[in-house]
Amino acid sequence: VDDIPFFFDTLLQGIKFGSVYASLALAIVIVYRTSGLLNFAQGEMAMFSVFLTWQFAAVWGLPIGLAWLAAIACSFVMGAVIERLVIRPVSDHPAGPLAVVIVSIGLFLGFNGLAGYLWGRTGEVLPNPFPATTWDIGGVAVTATIVGSVLVLAVEVVALWFLFQKTKLGLGMRAVASSKESSRLAGVRVGTMLLVGWGLAAAVGTVAGVLQAASIPGNAFDPNLMVGTLVYAFAAATLGGFDSPVGAVVGGLVVGITRMFAQQYVGWIGSDLAVASAFALILVVLLVRPQGLFGRVEVTRV
Amino acid sequence: MSGERSLTPEWRSRLVKGGWLTALLVVVVLIPQSLEPIEVLNFVDIMILALAALGLALLVGFSGQVSIGHGAFMGIGAYTTAILVADHGWSWPLATLAAVVASFAAGAIVGLPALRIRGTALALATLGLAVVFPQVIRRYRDVTGGSQGKRVPTRFEAPDWTDMANDQWLYYVTAALLGFSLLLVRNLVRSRVGRGLVAIRDNEVAAETMGVRVAAYKVLVFGLSALFAGLAGSVSVFRTRFVAAGDYDIVLSIELLVIAFVGGIATIAGPVVGALAFHEVRDLIQDRSTELAAVVFGIVLILLVLAMPDGLVGGAKRFWAQVRFRWTSMRGAGETDPAGGGPLGPPDDVTTDGEPSGLSSGPP
Numbered sequence: 001v002d003d004i005p006f007f008f009d010t011l012l013q014g015i016k017f018g019s020v021y022a023s024l025a026l027a028i029v030i031v032y033r034t035s036g037l038l039n040f041a042q043g044e045m046a047m048f049s050v051f052l053t054w055q056f057a058a059v060w061g062l063p064i065g066l067a068w069l070a071a072i073a074c075s076f077v078m079g080a081v082i083e084r085l086v087i088r089p090v091s092d093h094p095a096g097p098l099a100v101v102i103v104s105i106g107l108f109l110g111f112n113g114l115a116g117y118l119w120g121r122t123g124e125v126l127p128n129p130f131p132a133t134t135w136d137i138g139g140v141a142v143t144a145t146i147v148g149s150v151l152v153l154a155v156e157v158v159a160l161w162f163l164f165q166k167t168k169l170g171l172g173m174r175a176v177a178s179s180k181e182s183s184r185l186a187g188v189r190v191g192t193m194l195l196v197g198w199g200l201a202a203a204v205g206t207v208a209g210v211l212q213a214a215s216i217p218g219n220a221f222d223p224n225l226m227v228g229t230l231v232y233a234f235a236a237a238t239l240g241g242f243d244s245p246v247g248a249v250v251g252g253l254v255v256g257i258t259r260m261f262a263q264q265y266v267g268w269i270g271s272d273l274a275v276a277s278a279f280a281l282i283l284v285v286l287l288v289r290p291q292g293l294f295g296r297v298e299v300t301r302v
Numbered sequence: 303m304s305g306e307r308s309l310t311p312e313w314r315s316r317l318v319k320g321g322w323l324t325a326l327l328v329v330v331v332l333i334p335q336s337l338e339p340i341e342v343l344n345f346v347d348i349m350i351l352a353l354a355a356l357g358l359a360l361l362v363g364f365s366g367q368v369s370i371g372h373g374a375f376m377g378i379g380a381y382t383t384a385i386l387v388a389d390h391g392w393s394w395p396l397a398t399l400a401a402v403v404a405s406f407a408a409g410a411i412v413g414l415p416a417l418r419i420r421g422t423a424l425a426l427a428t429l430g431l432a433v434v435f436p437q438v439i440r441r442y443r444d445v446t447g448g449s450q451g452k453r454v455p456t457r458f459e460a461p462d463w464t465d466m467a468n469d470q471w472l473y474y475v476t477a478a479l480l481g482f483s484l485l486l487v488r489n490l491v492r493s494r495v496g497r498g499l500v501a502i503r504d505n506e507v508a509a510e511t512m513g514v515r516v517a518a519y520k521v522l523v524f525g526l527s528a529l530f531a532g533l534a535g536s537v538s539v540f541r542t543r544f545v546a547a548g549d550y551d552i553v554l555s556i557e558l559l560v561i562a563f564v565g566g567i568a569t570i571a572g573p574v575v576g577a578l579a580f581h582e583v584r585d586l587i588q589d590r591s592t593e594l595a596a597v598v599f600g601i602v603l604i605l606l607v608l609a610m611p612d613g614l615v616g617g618a619k620r621f622w623a624q625v626r627f628r629w630t631s632m633r634g635a636g637e638t639d640p641a642g643g644g645p646l647g648p649p650d651d652v653t654t655d656g657e658p659s660g661l662s663s664g665p666p
Contacts (some may be wrong), residue, residue, distance in 0.1 A: 038422045040370065040429065086604050099607050101368055101425050102563065106603030109556050113596025121593075227552060231433045234426055272441035279430035286415035286423050 005139040010264045011257060012146050016215055017232070018256020019149040023156060023208035024226075024233035025240065025248035027201040030160075032242045033177040034197030035091065037100045041107035043230030045082075045202050046209035048111050049075040050126065050221055051119050053210055057127050064127040072206045079202025080195045082107065087198065088191070115223040123222035126213040149211050156207055157249060163200075164245075173197055177243075208233070228275050232259065235278035238285045241295020250293070255281065330477055334470040342469045344581070346541055349476045350534045352577035353483060355561040357530030360487055363567040364499040364523050371412070371428030372531045372558045374435035375405045377550030379532030381439065381446060383539045388454040389445075398536045405532020406525045413524030424524075432552040439547035451546030458540040476537055480574075483530055488570050490526075499523055531558070553596070560599045563606050566613020575614050 024046060031039045039045075049071050056067035086103055093099035130148035134141050164170035175183040176193040184190050212229050213221040236255045240247020255278055263274040291297045334342045358372050382401040386392040392400070415427045439446045446452060460471030490496050498519050501509035510516045539545060557580070565576025580599075587595040610617045 038426065040425070086608070089608055093607070093611070097422055098362075098366060098368055099611070101422055102559070102607050103604050105368075105370060105556055105559060106600045106607070108600070109553070109560070109603065110597050110600025112553070113593045113600060117591060117593035117597060228433055231430050234429065238426065268441075270441065272437050273434075275437055276434045279434045282430050283412075283415060283427055286427060290415075290423065 006264075008140040010260045012140065012142060014257030014260035015253060016146045016149050016256070017259060018253035019153040020208055020211045020215060020229060020252075021232045021236045021255050022153055022249045022252025023211060024205060024229060025236035025252045026156065026160065026245060027205040027208065028233060028237045029240075029242060029245050029248045030197055030201040030204060032237075033245075034173055035087070035194055037087075037091075037097055038104070038242070039107075039198075039201065040101065040104040040230075041111060042201065042205055043226035043233065044108045044111035044115075045075070045079065046205035046212075046229075047221075047223060047226040048115055049078075049202070049206035050209040050213050050225060051115050051124075051223075053206070054119075054124050054126050054221075058124065064129045067127075068129055068206075068210055071210075072203045075202040075206040076199040078199075079205075080199035082202075083195050083198035088194065091194075112223055119223070121222055123220050126210070126219045126221060128214055128219050129210060130214060145214055149215065152207060152211060153249070156204065157245075160204075160245065169193075169196065231275055231282075232256070232278045235281045235285075237292075238282050239292055241292030243296060244292065244294035247292055247294035334473045339467065339469040342473050343541065346469075346473055346476050346537075348577045348581045349480045349574075350538050350541065351558070351561055351581060352574045353476075353480050353537065354531045354534035354558050355565065355573035355576055356480075356483055356487060357527040357534075358558050358562040359565070359567040359573050360490075360530070361523060361527035362562060364496075364503055365424075365520060366503040367424040367524075368422075368559070369428040369524075369527070370425055370552065370555050370559070371431035371435070372528070373550050373552065373554030373556075374428075374431045375409060375528040375531035376535035376538070376554065376558075377435050377439070377545075378405045378408050378528075379535030380539050380545050380550070381452075381535075382532075383536040384452055384454050384543075384545045385445065387456050387539075388452065394456075394458055394540060398533070401532050401536035402529055405535070406529040408532075409528020410521050410525035412528075413521050428555075429552070432555045436547040436551050439550070447546065449547045451544055454539060454543040454545075456543075458543070472540055475540070479533065479537060483533070484570055484574075487530075491570075495519065495522070557599065560603050563603060563613055566615040566617070569613075569615045569619070572613055572615045579614060 024043060027042050027046070028039065031037060031042070052074055053064075053067050053071040056062045056070050057064045060067075062070065086107070087100060090099040090103055128145070130144040133144040136142075162170075164174060172183070172188045173193045173196065175186065175188050176190050176197075180190055183193075208229070209226060212225060213219055232255050233252070236251035237248055238251070239254060240249070240251030258281070259274050259277055262269045262277040263271055269277065285292060333345055337345075354372060354376050357375070358369060362368055379401040382404045383394075383397045386397040386400055387394060412427055412431055413424070415423050440448045443449075458468065458472060460466040460468050464471055466474070498509065498514040501512065501514050502516055502519060506516060535550075561576040561580045562573060563576070564579050565572035565574065583598070584595050587598055606613065612620070
C-alpha cells in the first residue's frame, strides 16, 4: 500500500470529502458569526435539501443543475423561515444558548423523521451533477467529481467573500456579528440580517449535501446521509475556529485529508472508525486550543 | 391562633406529600400483581427510560450544559453488562457494577472539555460521541456482535425464595434501582455538592472565588450523569438480553433529551413523568408511523422550550400554585401562599432551595 499512485489517490479522495466538510462547516460558521449559535440541525437541513434536489430532478424531471439551484433557493427560504419561526423567539431565552441548542436538536429529530416519512428510509439515487469523466494522470484517477467539488467550493468561497466584503448586506451582517446593540443603534436591521444569515447557511448547506451525495459511489443517499458528515464538519469548524470562514475551509480540507489517510493507512481504524478521527480532533482542539486555529480568543469580563 | 394553626403550613404540606408518596408506592408495588406480564414489561421499559433521563436532567439542571450523547453511555452500560455476562460468565449484579463504573469513567473523560470552555462545547463533544459509539461497536464486531447484535444466553431469573415470576422480579429490581437513584439525586441536590453545582451554573467565576472546586465538581456531575444512563443500559439488558449497534445511535440520545425536557428538568419527578408520557405517546403514534413519531417529538421539544421550559411537572406545579393562590385569596385577602409560589412569585423549584432549574432560569 505504499506506492505513489495510492498516496495521491487517497489525497484526492481526502480533498473531495474535505470540500464537502468545508462547505457544511461554512454553513455552521455563517450561523455562528451572525447569531453566536451552533445549529446542530445544519446537517439534517442539508440532507432534507438533497431530497428536495432529488425530488426536482428525478421525480419532476428538471436537469440536475437546475434542480440543485432550485433546491438552494428553497433551502434559503426554509432557513429564513426557521430563524423567524423558532430561533428568534428563543434567542433571548433566560437559559441563553442552551435553549437554542435544544431547539436545533428538536429540528434535527424533526427533519430526520420528516425525510423518512416523506421519502422512506430505503434510500434514493441522486443524478450525478458532474460528468462521469475520469482523467488518468500518471496512474492516478482524477474524476470529474473531485475537480467539480473543488471548483464548487471555490465558487462558493468567492461568492461569500464578495457578499461579505463588497456588498452593503454583507457589511450589515458583519456588523451584527460583531455587536448586535451597536448595529441596531447604527440603523442596521438586525432581524433581517439574522434571517438572511440562517437562509444563507441553509443554502450553503444544500451545496454541501449534494456534494456529499455525489461523493458516495453510486450516489445513493438516505435520511442518515449527513449525520456523520455533521461530525466531520463540526470538527472542521472547531479546528478552524467557529468565527472564521477561512478556518472552516482550511479545517474542512484538513479533516477530509486526515480522514482518508487514517482510513487507508491505519489498519485498525478502517472505514468503521474513520469518523472517530473527527471526534478525537474535536476533543483535542477543545482541550488544547478552544478558539481553533483562526478563531478569536473569547475574553470573559468578570 | 386557632387549633388548625398549630400545624404549620410546612408540616401540613409535608403530610400531604407523604400521603401522596405512600399512595404512589402502593400503586407501584401492586402493578406487577394485577397486570399481564407484557404490561409489566412495559412499565420496566418506562422505568429504564426514566433512569437514563434522570442522569440527563441532573446534567442539564446542574451544569447548564447539555449532552447529545447519553444514548452512548446507555450503550456502554448495556454492552459492558452483555459481554461480561455472556462471554465471561459474570453474575448480573457484578456485571451491572462494572457497567456503572465504566459509564462513570467514560462520562468523566468526555466531560473534560467542559472544563476549558462554557456554553455549547460539551454538546459538541457529546454529539461526536453519539455518532462514534455505534461505529466502535461495528468495528469490534467479533466481541460486540456489531450490527447483527449479541444475544445473552443467561436468563435474568427470580431467586427461588421470592416465589415470583421473572417479569415481576425484574420489575421490582428496576423499581428499586430507580427509587434508589431518585433518592440519591434528591439528596445530592440538597447537599453541599449540590449547592456548589448550582453556584457554578449560575456564576462560575463567583463560585470559584467562594472556594467551590469547579473542575472537580463539573467532571463529577458529568460522570454521575453518565453513570445513571449506564445503569439504565445495564438494566435494559436484563430485560431484552440482546444488544445491537443500531439501538444506541444518536436518535436514542435525542429521545432521552426529549424525555428529560417533556418531564421537566426542574424537578426530581420530571424524568419519570417524561418517560411515562414519551412511552405512551410513542406507542400511540408508532402504530401509524415511526417517522411521524420522530416529527412529533421534534416539534414537541421545540414547543416545550418556547412555551413550557420547565416541562410537564413544572407546568403542573405552576398551574397548581396558581389555583392555590386564587383559592387562598378568595378565602381571605392578605394571606400569602406558604410555598412562596403563585402567579407573581417564582415557582417553588427555583434555585433558592438548591434544586435544579435548568432552562427555567439559567445563567443570566
